[in-house]
Amino acid sequence: MKKIVDQIFPEVVHPVTIKIETTRVVAVLLNTLALCLLFFIIKQFKIESNTGINSLPLFLIPAYLLYAIVPLRFKPAVYLSLFITCTYFAFGWLSGSVLIVLLLIPFFLFSISIPWNYKLLLTTLFLGCMLLLRFDLIYMPSVNLVIPFAASILIFKVILLLYETKYNSLHTNHWLNLAYLFSFNHLFFLLGPVVDYKIFVRSFQAANPRENTNRALWFLYSGVFLFVLHRISLAVFATDSVTNLNTLIPFLVGNYLVVLKIVATLTFSVGCVTLFGFQLPNPFGLFLFADSFKSYWRKVNVYWREFMMKLVYYPVYFEIRKKSSYAFFIALFSTFLFSWFFHWYQKTWITGLVSSSVTDFLFWLSLGLLVAITSTAQDVSIDNQQTEKTFAQNIRKGFRVLVVFSVMSVLWLLWKSESLAEFFFILSKGANVDLAEGLKIACAILTGVFTFASVSFFLQKQKTESIKQEQGTYVIILLLTTILLLQYFYRNTESPKWLSVITNPEKVGTQEQEKNEAGYYESIMNTGANWEISLKRSRRFNSLDEITVRTNDLLLQKFAPNKLLVYNEHVITTNSFGLRDKEYAFAKPDSTFRICLLGTSYELGMGVGDTEVFESITEQKLNAANPNEKVEMLNFSMGGYCVVQQFELMQKIVPSFKPDEIILFTHTDELRRFNNFFCRYIKNATDLKYDFLKEIKHQAGVNQHQSRLEIKERLLPFMPAITAFCYKGIIDQCKKQNIKPVWVFLPTTSDLLTPQKIDEVRTLAVAAGFETYVLNNAYANTKGRIITMSETDTHPNKLGHFLIAQSFYNLLADSSNHLLDTTKWTKNKSKTP
Amino acid sequence: MDQEQIKNSVRHYITQNIFGSQLPKDFNDDTPLVSSRLMDSISTLKMINHFEEELKIECKAHEVTADNLDSVNIFTAFLLRKLSR
Numbered sequence: 001m002k003k004i005v006d007q008i009f010p011e012v013v014h015p016v017t018i019k020i021e022t023t024r025v026v027a028v029l030l031n032t033l034a035l036c037l038l039f040f041i042i043k044q045f046k047i048e049s050n051t052g053i054n055s056l057p058l059f060l061i062p063a064y065l066l067y068a069i070v071p072l073r074f075k076p077a078v079y080l081s082l083f084i085t086c087t088y089f090a091f092g093w094l095s096g097s098v099l100i101v102l103l104l105i106p107f108f109l110f111s112i113s114i115p116w117n118y119k120l121l122l123t124t125l126f127l128g129c130m131l132l133l134r135f136d137l138i139y140m141p142s143v144n145l146v147i148p149f150a151a152s153i154l155i156f157k158v159i160l161l162l163y164e165t166k167y168n169s170l171h172t173n174h175w176l177n178l179a180y181l182f183s184f185n186h187l188f189f190l191l192g193p194v195v196d197y198k199i200f201v202r203s204f205q206a207a208n209p210r211e212n213t214n215r216a217l218w219f220l221y222s223g224v225f226l227f228v229l230h231r232i233s234l235a236v237f238a239t240d241s242v243t244n245l246n247t248l249i250p251f252l253v254g255n256y257l258v259v260l261k262i263v264a265t266l267t268f269s270v271g272c273v274t275l276f277g278f279q280l281p282n283p284f285g286l287f288l289f290a291d292s293f294k295s296y297w298r299k300v301n302v303y304w305r306e307f308m309m310k311l312v313y314y315p316v317y318f319e320i321r322k323k324s325s326y327a328f329f330i331a332l333f334s335t336f337l338f339s340w341f342f343h344w345y346q347k348t349w350i351t352g353l354v355s356s357s358v359t360d361f362l363f364w365l366s367l368g369l370l371v372a373i374t375s376t377a378q379d380v381s382i383d384n385q386q387t388e389k390t391f392a393q394n395i396r397k398g399f400r401v402l403v404v405f406s407v408m409s410v411l412w413l414l415w416k417s418e419s420l421a422e423f424f425f426i427l428s429k430g431a432n433v434d435l436a437e438g439l440k441i442a443c444a445i446l447t448g449v450f451t452f453a454s455v456s457f458f459l460q461k462q463k464t465e466s467i468k469q470e471q472g473t474y475v476i477i478l479l480l481t482t483i484l485l486l487q488y489f490y491r492n493t494e495s496p497k498w499l500s501v502i503t504n505p506e507k508v509g510t511q512e513q514e515k516n517e518a519g520y521y522e523s524i525m526n527t528g529a530n531w532e533i534s535l536k537r538s539r540r541f542n543s544l545d546e547i548t549v550r551t552n553d554l555l556l557q558k559f560a561p562n563k564l565l566v567y568n569e570h571v572i573t574t575n576s577f578g579l580r581d582k583e584y585a586f587a588k589p590d591s592t593f594r595i596c597l598l599g600t601s602y603e604l605g606m607g608v609g610d611t612e613v614f615e616s617i618t619e620q621k622l623n624a625a626n627p628n629e630k631v632e633m634l635n636f637s638m639g640g641y642c643v644v645q646q647f648e649l650m651q652k653i654v655p656s657f658k659p660d661e662i663i664l665f666t667h668t669d670e671l672r673r674f675n676n677f678f679c680r681y682i683k684n685a686t687d688l689k690y691d692f693l694k695e696i697k698h699q700a701g702v703n704q705h706q707s708r709l710e711i712k713e714r715l716l717p718f719m720p721a722i723t724a725f726c727y728k729g730i731i732d733q734c735k736k737q738n739i740k741p742v743w744v745f746l747p748t749t750s751d752l753l754t755p756q757k758i759d760e761v762r763t764l765a766v767a768a769g770f771e772t773y774v775l776n777n778a779y780a781n782t783k784g785r786i787i788t789m790s791e792t793d794t795h796p797n798k799l800g801h802f803l804i805a806q807s808f809y810n811l812l813a814d815s816s817n818h819l820l821d822t823t824k825w826t827k828n829k830s831k832t833p
Numbered sequence: 834m835d836q837e838q839i840k841n842s843v844r845h846y847i848t849q850n851i852f853g854s855q856l857p858k859d860f861n862d863d864t865p866l867v868s869s870r871l872m873d874s875i876s877t878l879k880m881i882n883h884f885e886e887e888l889k890i891e892c893k894a895h896e897v898t899a900d901n902l903d904s905v906n907i908f909t910a911f912l913l914r915k916l917s918r
Contacts (some may be wrong), residue, residue: 163895166895167895198898296874298870298873313874314874314878314894314895314897315894317878317894318892318893318894321878321882328875328878374874375875376875699845800875
C-alpha cells in the first residue's frame with residue numbers, strides 16, 4: 001500500500017516529518033482568520049463581485065486548512081483538488097469535465113516522450129480546434145462555454161511548455177506539472193499572470209510555510225487594497241467632460257490609473273497561488289514612480305517582461321548580434337512589436353473577436369521606441385552606484401518621474417482611444433488654457449514633485465528598511481477596516497464621494513463608467529465570461545441576434561416574427577407581428593381597450609421569461625380585476641431603442657393596430673443614452689430620413705469619420721431638441737389617430753433619483769402634450785442585487801418585474817388618473833352587438 | 834584559464850561594468866545578480882559577449898537564464914562547462 005502511495009504521490013522536495021506544534025496550529029488558525037476577514041472585506045466592498053469571487057472562500061479556506069495539515073507530498077494534490085471543486089461548482093458536471101479534459105490534453109502532450117516537432121504539431125492542432133470552438137464554428141454549448149477559461153490558462157502556458165520541452169525536460173513530479181495548468185485563479189479572473197514554468201515548479205516550497213503564507217496574505221490584501229485605490233481614483237479624478245487643460249489633466253491621470261485594477265487583479269491572483277506553497281515573485285514594482293522608461297519596463301508586469309525576454313528578446317538578439325551594431329535596439333524594439341501581437345492574440349482568445357486598432361499598434365510602437373532608446377543609452381552601472389543623492393538630485397528625479405508618468409498617461413490614452421481622431425480630439429482640448437487655472441495646475445505639479453523629493457530624501461537619510469510583508473498586511477487590514485468603519489459612521493448621512501464609491505461601485509458616475517469600460521484590459525476583464533454568468537447561463541451574449549433582424553432604417557433592428565430563444569435560461573418568444581408578446585388579433589376586438597407600450601430593454605423584459613415581464617403581469621392583473629372590461633397591452637419594446645425609434649414606430653407601425661392609448665416609457669439618463677445611440681446613426685451613415693434630423697446633423701457638424709467622442713460631444717446640446725421633435729411627432733400622430741398619449745418615467749434599479757434628472761425629460765414631454773407620470777416607488781424601496789439580474793447586469797429580475805408590475809398596475813387602476821379611459825372603452829363596448 | 838582565473842575575471846568585469854569600479858561592501862561571489870535585478874538584460878548580454886570573445890566560446894539564447902548567470906560562482910561554473918565542451 002505504502003508503495004502505491006509513494007508512486008502516486010512522490011516526495012516533492014525532501015521527506016519531512018510532520019510535527020504538530022502549538023505555534024504552528026495557532027499560525028494556521030490565525031491565517032485562516034485573516035482569509036475570512038479578507039473575503040468579508042471583498043464582499044462588503046463588492047470587489048469584482050460579478051466574477052464569482054464571493055463563492056471562492058467556500059472552497060479556498062477548507063483547501064487551505066487541508067493544505068496546511070497534509071504531508072508535503074500531498075500538497076500539490078490539494079491545490080489541484082481546489083481547482084477541480086471550483087470548476088464543478090462553477091460549470092456543473094458536463095462543462096466542468098470538458099474544462100478539465102481540455103487542460104489534461106496539453107499535460108499528456110508534454111509528458112509523453114515524442115519528438116519535439118510532433119509536440120509542436122499536436123499543440124497547434126489542439127489550439128486550432130479550440131479556436132474553432134471559441135468562434136462557435138463548432139457549436140457545442142457546453143464546450144463553447146468553457147473555452148475562454150481554458151484559453152486564459154493555456155494560450156501562453158503551452159508556448160512556455162513548448163519552449164521548456166525544447167531545451168529541457170519537465171519536472172519529474174506530475175502533480176506539480178498538473179498544478180501549473182490547473183490554476184484556479186483563472187476561473188474568476190480571466191486575466192492572470194503569465195507564470196514561467198520553471199519559476200512555477202521551482203518555487204514550490206522554496207520558502208518556509210510561515211514566510212510563504214505571510215507573503216500570500218500580503219499579495220491578497222495588497223490586491224484588495226489596490227482594487228479599492230482604483231475605485232477611489234475613479235472618484236477623485238472624475239471629470240464630466242474634457243474642455244480645457246484643467247480638465248484634461250485629471251482625465252489623463254484617472255484614465256491611466258485604471259492600470260491599478262490590472263495590478264490588483266494580477267497581485268491577487270499571485271496571492272492565491274502563493275497561498276498553496278508556490279513562492280512566486282511580486283508581479284509589479286513601483287512602476288508609477290519610475291524615473292525612466294527603462295525602469296518602467298523593468299517594474300511593470302515582471303512576468304510579462306520575462307516571458308517576452310525569453311521568447312523574443314534573447315532569440316532576436318542572438319540572431320542578429322553579429323550582423324548589426326544596433327542589435328540591442330532592434331531586439332528590444334522587436335520585443336514590443338511582439339508584445340502588441342501577443343496582446344492581440346490574448347484579446348482574440350478571450351473576447352472571441354478578431355479586432356485590432358491603429359491606436360493599439362501605435363501604443364506598443366511608441367513604448368517600444370522609448371524603452372529601446374533609453375535602455376541602450378543608459379548604463380546599468382549608473383543605477384547601481386550606491387552614492388547618496390542630494391536633495392537637488394531628488395528634485396531632478398521627481399521631475400523625471402513626472403515626465404515618465406505624463407508620457408505614460410498620454411500613451412495610455414492612445415491605447416484606450418478608439419481611433420487616432422478620438423485621441424487627438426481629446427488632446428486638442430488641452431490647448432484651451434486659462435492662465436489662472438494653468439498657474440494652479442503648475443503649483444500643484446511643483447508641490448507634487450517637491451513632496452516626492454522630500455519623501456525620497458527623508459527615506460534615504462533614514463536608511464529605512466522596507467516594511468516587512470507581515471507588517472504591511474497589518475497596515476492594509478487596518479486601513480481597510482477603518483474605511484469600513486467610516487462607511488458605517490456615515491451610514492445615515494451623505495459621505496464623501498471617494499468613500500461612498502468604495503463600497504458602492506454603482507455610485508461611480510456614468511462618465512467614469514464609460515471611461516472604465518473602454519480599453520484593452522477592460523475588454524478582457526469585462527467579457528462577461530465569468531462564474532456568475534457561466535454558472536447559470538449559456539451563450540449569454542449577443543444571442544438576441546438570433547431572433548432579431550437588422551433593418552436599414554432608423555429602427556436599426558427589430559424582432560423577427562414567430563421566433564423562440566432560450567436566453568439567460570428564460571424563454572423569449574416573438575409573436576407573428578415581431579413583438580415579444582403573446583399573440584393578438586391584428587384588428588382590435590370589440591369591447592377591448594388596447595394599449596401599445598413603447599419602451600426599451602426594461603419593458604422588453606431582458607433576463608426574465610415571457611410571463612414574468614411586468615407588462616404581461618400588469619395586463620393579466622387588469623383583466624383579472626375586471627373580467628368584463630378587457631385590456632390588451634401590446635409590447636413594442638426593444639432593447640436599445642430610444643425616442644427616435646419610438647417616434648418611427650409611431651409613424652410606421654403602431655397606429656395600424658388602432659390602440660386607444662400609447663404608453664411611452666422613459667428612464668434615467670435618457671438623454672445621455674440617446675446621445676450614444678444617435679452617434680451610431682452618424683457612424684453607420686444611416687439615412688436620417690427627416691429634414692429636422694438632417695438639419696441637426698448639419699448644424700452639429702458631425703460626420704461618419706469623426707471619433708465617437710467628438711460626435712457625441714457635438715450632438716449633446718441638440719439632444720433636447722431632437723427629443724422634443726420626436727415627442728411632438730408622436731403627439732401629432734396620436735391626435736390624428738385619436739390615441740391617448742401617456743409618458744411614464746420608470747427609474748432604473750440602480751437609480752440615485754434626483755428631481756433634475758426626471759425634469760430634464762419630463763418638461764419636454766409635458767410641453768409636447770403627454771400626460772406624464774413617474775413610478776417613484778417602482779421597486780417598493782427594495783434596492784440592489786435582490787432586484788437585479790446580477791451585480792453588473794442591473795436589468796430587473798423576476799422580483800424586480802413583479803414589483804414594477806404592482807406599481808404600474810396601481811397607476812393604471814387608479815381611477816383618478818383616467819388612464820384606462822372608460823369613456824373610450826364604453827364607446828367600444830357600446831359597439832358590441 | 835583555470836577556475837580561479839575565470840572567477841577573478843568575472844569579478845573584475847562585474848566590478849567595472851556593473852558597479853562602476855567599486856563593489857558594494859556586502860557583495861560576495863554568491864550575491865544574486867540577475868534575479869535581484871542588479872544586472873539588466875543589456876548588461877547581461879554585454880557580459881556574455883565579453884566572455885565569449887575572451888574565452889572563445891559561443892552561447893545560445895536559451896542559456897541566458899539565472900540558472901547560468903545569477904552570481905559570480907554560477908557564471909564561472911557555466912563558463913567552465915562551456916569551455917569543457
